[in-house]
Amino acid sequence: MSGLVLLRSVGQSFRVGRAQIKIIKVRGKKVWVLIDAPADVAVHREEIYQRIQRQGGSSHRPDKVEGGAKQTTAEPAAHGAA
Numbered sequence: 001m002s003g004l005v006l007l008r009s010v011g012q013s014f015r016v017g018r019a020q021i022k023i024i025k026v027r028g029k030k031v032w033v034l035i036d037a038p039a040d041v042a043v044h045r046e047e048i049y050q051r052i053q054r055q056g057g058s059s060h061r062p063d064k065v066e067g068g069a070k071q072t073t074a075e076p077a078a079h080g081a082a
Contacts, residue, residue, distance in 0.1 A: 009023065010023050010025065018037060018038055019037035020035075021035050021036075022034040
């Protein structure tokens, strides 16, 4: 598999299709990202996506945010999410 490597700083963003991904916080080896995507675009952490694929289900669930992610317009909590 090939890919694109991007270097972004806090406050900077990039786009993947119709989704905008913004770096909002970096602490040590952890990076908080904000994914702003239309409701019809499924967004999952990799391990959740792999589980959905193993179960033969659809990864398209516009009515639900998977894997403990929070759907929010606010900054992350100080002790943060994963």
